Amino acid sequence: MTIRTEKNSVTSIILYPIDRLDTAAAPLLEKKIQQLESDITDITLDLSQLSYISSMGLRVLLQAKKLLNEQGKQFIVKNMSESVREVFEMTGFINLIFIDT
């Protein structure tokens, strides 16, 4: 997995994880989110280029949401592919993370 980033303004960023968010790749995304500059308050995770997610990937997203919300920041997940959405639905995570459809 690689992560492409797109900074829209000083306070807003879009992260695009590409390909697979599996157990091996999940720590990369976790680190990326933890290391965001403190000025950034609006984080969007665009999953349009992600084809696969496992339970470890889901955990990282939920922990990211918790961390960012505690810091008073906005975290939105959007553009899930059908197979990624299915994993969110099977685990009930679809209700835990704010998803912009």
Next chain:
Amino acid sequence: MISLTIKAEIDNLGKLSRFLHKNLKDSSCPEKIIKLIELSTEEIFVNIVKYAYTAGQNKTDVIIEFRNKRSGSRNITNVTVSDYGEPFDPLKTETTALNIPINEREPGGLGLLLVKRSMDRVEYEYKNGMNRMVIEKIW
């Protein structure tokens, strides 16, 4: 039957994924089903890496067996994951309840929930000194 033997290390996840992908593609399995089988096998493998081996143990091989049986227009894909870790039946642990906060959940429970929800059959047995998880998907 086609099999793959790898060490119980997260770095081998790519090998596991390529093994399944190739064999399922050869069986003309649709991408959506491939993802579910890959997902279930990853979750089982990752649980083995995390929990099955105690320090000092050197039998760290994990054996993955792949079988696909076609009857008429129907396929039955069967994947068996075997390891030499301590006897442990993951199916006896309570599947993660969704209303429990994530940090308080049983480790591995979320992965197991995904296995149960995406496969048609999930079984465990301890045989010849090995834990064997069998998953089956009909498509």
